[in-house]
Amino acid sequence: MLLQRLVQYAETHLGQARPFHREREFRWRLDLDLDGRPLSGELAPLVDEQRRDRGVVLTVPAVVRTVGVSANLAADDAQYVLGWGDETTKPARVAQCHAAFVDLIDKWATSDAGRDDPVAQAVAAFYRSGAAADLTRPEETTAKHGVVIAVNGDPACRSDSVVQFWTTEVTARKGGKTGSRHGLCLVCARHRELVDTVPGKVPGRLVPGASNDTALVSVNERVFGYGLTTGLEHTPICFGCGDAISTGLVAVLSSPHSIAPRGQNSRTSWWYIGEVDDDPIATLDQADPDEVTALLSTVHTGRHDANPPDVEVFCSLTVAGNIARIVVRDWIEMPLIELKRNIAAWFLDHEIAPAWPAGRRHHPLWKLALTTGRWQGERNRYAEFGVPGEARPHNIYPQLLGAALRNTPIPPAVLAHLIGRIRADGHLDDPRAALLRLALVHGKTTKETFMPDLNPGSADTAYHAGRAFALLEQIQHAAGSGERLNTTYGDRFFAGAITNPRAALVTGSRNAKAWQKKLRRAKPGLANYFDRKLDDVFALIPEGKGLPAAMTLHQQAQFLLGYHHQRGHRATTNTDTTAEPDTGAPTHTD
Amino acid sequence: MPLAVQVWGPGALFTRPELKVERVSYPVMTPSAAVGVLESIFWKPEMRWRVQRIEVLRPIRQFTQRRNETTDLASLADAVSGRRRLDTAAHRVQRNAVCLRDVAYRVHAQIDLADHADKPVAAYRDQFRRRVTKGRCFTQPYLGTREFTAYFGEPDDQQPLGPDHDDDFGLMLHSVNHGTTPISFTWFDARMRGGVIEVPVHGIPARPAGEDAGEAELLSMAEGGV
Numbered sequence: 001m002l003l004q005r006l007v008q009y010a011e012t013h014l015g016q017a018r019p020f021h022r023e024r025e026f027r028w029r030l031d032l033d034l035d036g037r038p039l040s041g042e043l044a045p046l047v048d049e050q051r052r053d054r055g056v057v058l059t060v061p062a063v064v065r066t067v068g069v070s071a072n073l074a075a076d077d078a079q080y081v082l083g084w085g086d087e088t089t090k091p092a093r094v095a096q097c098h099a100a101f102v103d104l105i106d107k108w109a110t111s112d113a114g115r116d117d118p119v120a121q122a123v124a125a126f127y128r129s130g131a132a133a134d135l136t137r138p139e140e141t142t143a144k145h146g147v148v149i150a151v152n153g154d155p156a157c158r159s160d161s162v163v164q165f166w167t168t169e170v171t172a173r174k175g176g177k178t179g180s181r182h183g184l185c186l187v188c189a190r191h192r193e194l195v196d197t198v199p200g201k202v203p204g205r206l207v208p209g210a211s212n213d214t215a216l217v218s219v220n221e222r223v224f225g226y227g228l229t230t231g232l233e234h235t236p237i238c239f240g241c242g243d244a245i246s247t248g249l250v251a252v253l254s255s256p257h258s259i260a261p262r263g264q265n266s267r268t269s270w271w272y273i274g275e276v277d278d279d280p281i282a283t284l285d286q287a288d289p290d291e292v293t294a295l296l297s298t299v300h301t302g303r304h305d306a307n308p309p310d311v312e313v314f315c316s317l318t319v320a321g322n323i324a325r326i327v328v329r330d331w332i333e334m335p336l337i338e339l340k341r342n343i344a345a346w347f348l349d350h351e352i353a354p355a356w357p358a359g360r361r362h363h364p365l366w367k368l369a370l371t372t373g374r375w376q377g378e379r380n381r382y383a384e385f386g387v388p389g390e391a392r393p394h395n396i397y398p399q400l401l402g403a404a405l406r407n408t409p410i411p412p413a414v415l416a417h418l419i420g421r422i423r424a425d426g427h428l429d430d431p432r433a434a435l436l437r438l439a440l441v442h443g444k445t446t447k448e449t450f451m452p453d454l455n456p457g458s459a460d461t462a463y464h465a466g467r468a469f470a471l472l473e474q475i476q477h478a479a480g481s482g483e484r485l486n487t488t489y490g491d492r493f494f495a496g497a498i499t500n501p502r503a504a505l506v507t508g509s510r511n512a513k514a515w516q517k518k519l520r521r522a523k524p525g526l527a528n529y530f531d532r533k534l535d536d537v538f539a540l541i542p543e544g545k546g547l548p549a550a551m552t553l554h555q556q557a558q559f560l561l562g563y564h565h566q567r568g569h570r571a572t573t574n575t576d577t578t579a580e581p582d583t584g585a586p587t588h589t590d
Numbered sequence: 591m592p593l594a595v596q597v598w599g600p601g602a603l604f605t606r607p608e609l610k611v612e613r614v615s616y617p618v619m620t621p622s623a624a625v626g627v628l629e630s631i632f633w634k635p636e637m638r639w640r641v642q643r644i645e646v647l648r649p650i651r652q653f654t655q656r657r658n659e660t661t662d663l664a665s666l667a668d669a670v671s672g673r674r675r676l677d678t679a680a681h682r683v684q685r686n687a688v689c690l691r692d693v694a695y696r697v698h699a700q701i702d703l704a705d706h707a708d709k710p711v712a713a714y715r716d717q718f719r720r721r722v723t724k725g726r727c728f729t730q731p732y733l734g735t736r737e738f739t740a741y742f743g744e745p746d747d748q749q750p751l752g753p754d755h756d757d758d759f760g761l762m763l764h765s766v767n768h769g770t771t772p773i774s775f776t777w778f779d780a781r782m783r784g785g786v787i788e789v790p791v792h793g794i795p796a797r798p799a800g801e802d803a804g805e806a807e808l809l810s811m812a813e814g815g816v
Contacts, residue, residue, distance in 0.1 A: 001758065001759060001760045002609070002614070003608055003760075004760050181797075182797065183796045183797045184761075184777060184794055184795070184796045184797070186607065186608055186760070186761050186777070187608075187760075187761075189760075189761055189777075189779065189794075216609070217608050217609065218611060219610070219611060221611075221661045221683070222661070222663070223659075223660070223661050223662075223663045224610065224611040224661075225610075226607070226610075226773070227772065227773060228663065228665050229772070233772065234607055234773075234775065235607045235608050235610070236796055237608065320686075322612060322684060322685075322686065325611060325612055326612065327612040327686040328609060328612060328614050328686075328688060329654060329686070329688070330652070330654070330688070331614065331688070408651075
């Protein structure tokens, strides 16, 4: 249904768009009067007011051309409109392009549609008079600069006769070598004139990974087609749908409802069918606390279920480029209420106690994706998307987005990568802890409970080992009274403790005696508190066989969750003013 | 009672014709793929399979894969001539596919006999049932493409997806006619209701014999009962 939805999008969002027209940038305008005489001896420059170095974007008649010579009507490259080449072009080809353009204008002026059109006659008269050769060429013009012809101040391609003539022309060009075929269109299920190739392409800048302008439906190699054929012989699509597919796809991919983080290999765009006021995907990607609360309450009060069934539909398309072809990585079409339920589940599954009282319990999806990259401690931030050395999976964003939209598990490779990064960076913060919990819980049917807050009743030994590690780190920090150490207990043992906490806990317990002795002199109350806590936690770790020598990925995640929860627990419940934020690594920056 | 066989497998790819270069699968099995499975289990020149209904037994789930393929492929005529040499490495092309994961279908079909059939239809039906019971097949059936092996067996009591899974899939491939030049296809308006897709007897031809055939008539033809 993807193609049908794209056509539907084009019809509802773009209205009565002119068929086989595309947007393109123009640098120059050639002004003519109704007799076809140039208003001046040179071209008028067109400059975008926002970006002074760019031209003006206009919607003009255009069809895809790859390597062949194929003129567009009344607005095209300088080499087509005026026969102006540059050092990158061959004179013979430029002459060929210009001749094709002039022929097309003549064809327009003598067609049924253009015969009575004064604009078409004026443009044709200009070329017949040979005035094109007398125009002064601006120095900066290149062969590929767009030139639009205007008659009496209006672009000639906006003339009334253009649509009829241009549709006939494109039909003849795109109907294939044997002329257009008549048959059943796969998209609209009507018997219409069928295209041989889909008119229109998607600009490469909209499709990550594309090295050229791209097409969604294209059979340009024998092995791609049924029975070793090229062209759309066995993929019947009519002209109207073919054009709407391209315009709809460009509109979808360039809409504000589109995400393509730099360095990630895909672009995800989405839209809604029906009357939709809110945008759950924006909530997913921004995690505004008020919006999350509203979403969770909407889904769980059953308000939607009490009403008649929802008719709103959510559509999401994830694409990537493969040279000049569009790869559909994912296509989702689901009722809006199902999407809301899935996103609510996403927020519930990654809710996490913040390390500090002011922290957030829910995190934006982009932030979760960002945290899988390298932590740059000296800059106190994560490496940006797409920068060298980001150490981030190239498809992490679409993976997380897909899991959120479909309520499916996070791939185990994400958890393995995340834990690897936490070990390497020595950094665990709220979003990373949220992603850890998400990887353990989301989309899975398990009897195991993973609480967002500290869970002293957990049956998992690794979880309590993490808690013990956090306590030992806190004791050393409190005993130090803010003095800066070159290497803290955490610095030294954190990475190793994630895979094998035994050695770290044994050493920590031994050192804790000295730390507690020091702390007891300054703050006896705090020392007693740590004594009790440490005893409670170690009691939950059976002596000897409690901790395996090498922990599984699942246990490592539990260790880190216990560590994070214990730190957050102290920060939110202990009102002792001496309990200042940890300064040693692992850091807590959010 | 139509004949029924249950097929399942870890993956499937029923390629949509409009997205067949960077392949995207239909969400469910197509009738032509079902015919392929049935013919690989049992086929005789005297009979033709007619799929009536496809029940979807497991939720529709997807996965993607990307792999290296080649654009240098010999046609049958080239292969027969024996002079054509292939250069796979020089014609490497990478292609993506959105496939289906963990699928199971129950296919209901009828046997249509040709004029020269010399046995009653019951004989062919019994032969088919015996082969399904014993798990015998002429070639290993597959789910859309040969990479995705289909396992098959007698139908059990597993229920199709419930009414929450109603969906419209647009025009779907109904059948391929190899008797025309070039080969031609027929299509039908595929709709899943309660996890069941009813397949009409005839698909909509790509080019109607009479150009004056009304669109409404054609559509109703594809939506008609079995």
